[in-house]
Amino acid sequence: MVQLGELAEIVSGSNIVRLSESQQDRKYTTADFEHDFYTMKLADPQNAIIYQQSSSMPHMSATILSDANKEKVISQIFAIIRIDVSRLNPWYLCYLLNQSQEVAHKCSQCLQGSVIVRLSAQLMKSVRIPLPDMTVQQNIGELYATALYQNHLEIMQANRKLTGILAVLRKKIEQKKEIINHE
Template identity: 60%
Template sequence: MILLGEVADIVSGYNIMRLSEEDQERKYSNADFEHDFYQMKLASPSNDIIYRQSVAAHNMSATIISDENKDKFISQVFSIMKIDREKLNPWYLCYLLNESDIIAKQCNVLLQGSVIARLSAHQLKQMQIPVISMNEQEKLGRLYVTALYQYYLETTRTTMKLQGILSILHDRERK
């Protein structure tokens, strides 16, 4: 186990209320995150990891930020992680942050007694990350992002089928 802070530089997002109107148009949204999350496999693995802390959903998750979103302003519900790719595979880290029981337990401990369920950059740096060989990290990370992408494709295909059927039914209803 290593501390995340030993292999990552973590910076919290901005108070976006202080951004100019022009910059407000370039803020990173939850929709941007969802896009990046399910299409993480397509993102450049050299891009930073973005970590979302949704207070409303008590949900925390990580993804690699896409090329189209990497220059957007991030709010305080997000943190950016620049990791040492010699020591940690970004897909593997996303897998751990999103799915690992070890990480979930640490988050729960760190958030006990907090009024606002949000981890600071300092707290994130204190997370203990299980480290395996880079080869194993690559395999697990690739498997994880491939499964997410396949889920996204299947869900999109099913949604399109449903919309097509509903369109036919609505057209028939109008006749």
């Protein structure tokens, strides 16, 4: 076990009230986070990891920033984690932060705040994570990112099928109405 702070630099996002108007227009949103989460397999592993500091979406706490979002302004509900990729696989770290019950328990012990409960960047550095050899990390991380991406693709395909079926149903109903109106 090693403290995350030994392998990463962690910085909290900015207070959104203090952002300029142009920064507000380039703000990283929860929709951006969700997109990056499901498509993290496609992200450059050299990109920073973004961590959602509050617990509003269980099992969706960390992902690798996509190229499209890596220049956006990060608000205070997120933290940026820059890791030493020679020692820690980014997809493996996302797996730990999103799925490991042991890490989740350690993180929940460190939560702060009375209105918005969050894990500060400073306390996150003290969270201890298991650090197997790089091959094991790569295997776990690759499987995790691939599974998320495949799930995302299947959901998109199912949504397209549903949209198609609903369009056919609407057309059939309109045809029936036309037949009734002509009788």
